[in-house]
Amino acid sequence: MRIRKFVNRKKELETLERLYGRDGFTLVLVTGRRRIGKSRLVREFLKGKKAISVQFEKRLWEYNLNKLNKAIGEHFGIPAPNFSTFSDAFRFIASQSRRRLIVFLDEFSYLLRYSEVEAEFQSIVDEILAESNVMLILSASSVGLLKRSFFDYSSPLYGRSDATLNLPPLSFKHLFEWFEDISPENAVKVYAVTSGVPRYLELFEGRDVEGEIRANFFDPNSFLFHEAKELLEEEFREPETYYTLLEAIAKGKTRVNEIAQHAFLEPKNTARYLRILEDLGILKRELPAGRKAKRGIYRFKDLYFAFWFRFVAPYFEEIESGFPEGALEEFEREFNHYLGSAFEEVAKQFLIELNRKEKLPFRFTKIGRWWHRDKEIDLVALNEREKKALFVEVKWKNLSKREARGILRELERKAELVGLDGWEKRYGLVAKKVEGKDELREVDWLVWDLRDFERLISN
Incomplete structure (x- = not known):
């Protein structure tokens, strides 16, 4: 296994830096499915900053509190304290944090399994850290647990966070x-x-x-x-x-x-x-x-x-x-x-990127599949205000010019079934490889293959 360089996540890092630049207590949630890179994102952000960082484990909360005690001792250069509650631990942290200090609790969802700890963190957030200069970052792989704790109205922690970064996979x-x-x-x-x-x-x-x-x-x-x-x-x-x-x-x-x-x-x-x-x-x-x-x-x-x-x-x-x-x-x-x-998903992302770079005949505001009974169109991109539509078929094949022309003509027939009367309509094809692309484009069809993907990404 090779660890690759840190890719993407620019917006998330900018958000974290902006929140770090604030004065006073800040609470940030970092969510996303397991393996998505939450810990790596926060570690990149922590470089060069004062921070207490703990990765919790799927064990009793007392074990994880002991891990926090050790991290506190290491950060402040003292023997590991023996705080018996998270409240006591954060009371000490708050008393020492006149300058900006980050506390990162990774895999926080392992604590949320204990209702008494969840209630205790309400007091930590509302009272103990409220007047501090701590930036508390909580990450969780169990998205369901985190949602129940911070986004369920009945939860003690409902509505407490300043920002939630939900990490999607890479495009x-x-x-x-x-x-x-x-x-x-x-x-x-x-x-x-x-x-x-x-x-x-x-x-x-x-x-x-x-x-x-x-x-x-x-x-x-x-x-x-x-x-x-x-x-x-x-x-x-x-x-x-x-x-x-x-x-x-x-x-x-x-x-x-x-x-x-x-x-x-x-x-x-x-x-x-x-x-x-x-x-x-x-x-x-x-x-x-x-x-x-x-x-x-x-x-x-x-x-x-x-x-x-x-x-x-x-x-x-x-x-x-x-x-x-x-x-x-x-x-x-x-x-x-x-x-x-x-x-189809790759082609959809490709069209969205073309749209963002204004390389299409019009800017669309919606994109998705269309189907009705036994008829289906892979991608339909719409601008409802301007009444413009782009219909696209997606084929994971190497197509001859003749095959591509046949697919596009059939697409034109199917598009009539969508019922967008009076709309301006364009037709496109995305395939692995298409022979005679330039000639097909002269007919006013939009045609792309993997070579066009490569060009778009390299620009």
Whole structure:
């Protein structure tokens, strides 16, 4: 495993620096799923600053209080104190912090499992630190616990934070900063199985990507083989239920009733579970762009989970027993097809980047998929105020000029079904490779392939 350079997170660092520049007590929450780089972000911010930093563990709160005592002793150059409560520890810190001092409590969610500690931190925040010059940074991998503690109205800690930094995964474009000389095709493959999670990217070199996928997912001793199950068990009290729901979506069940039937649950209960998975960034709920619809569908937002439930979960016991042949055959047969759906997300990010750089015929304000009955358009970008629409098909294929022209003409026919009468309409195609792009563009079609991705990212 190679630790790569610190990538992206510029806005988050700027926010932390701005809050650090304030006078008085400041409380900051850093959230995001495990392995997303929360600790690394804060460590970058702490460079050159006075700070007490503690990483809590999944153990009794007394054990973690002892870790805080040791960190206090090290910071102030004194023997480790023996404070018996967190309140006493922070009372001492507050008394010593006339100048700006940062206290970073990593994996704070391990304390939130104890209701008495959660209530104690209300007193610490409201009374003990209120007049201090402490900047308290709390990070948590268990997003559900943190949300219940700081964003649930009934919680003692509700509404106490000055800022919440919710770290998303890295975008596709950041893979070119992470890996040196990675090809666009290999970047798509890496992104399709890691979803841009920094810890997962550390396990890849970006060269023989399919070989690296085999090693990282189909070896019972590998980290990514176990990771999905461990994440669900860490986050949820009923991991088996969530596992079954994700299994259903991996099998193509996208509507609440279909998913509920597969999981043997009532639809109303299923909807609640799905909303939680949506809150955690594992799933996304989609409504058709450009069309009014009450009932959406659920798809994977996190591509690591999408890949794991598509190729690993059905063969988990066999792989664990050292018999991965069936899983590997399925991977070799179906991976290219899987990349087609993952490439839609990459294409969406590409269009958003073009939009941001004003390299499209108009600036869109909404983008998403469209479907109705058996018809589907991969991406529809809209500017509702100006009544302009861009329809785009996405193909993970090498296309001849003739094939590309056929896809674009069919797209024009399908776009009429969307019903945007009187709108200005443009049509586009994103593919792995397109022959004769320039000639197709002369017809007023918008055509891009991986070479255009490379140019956009290098500019």
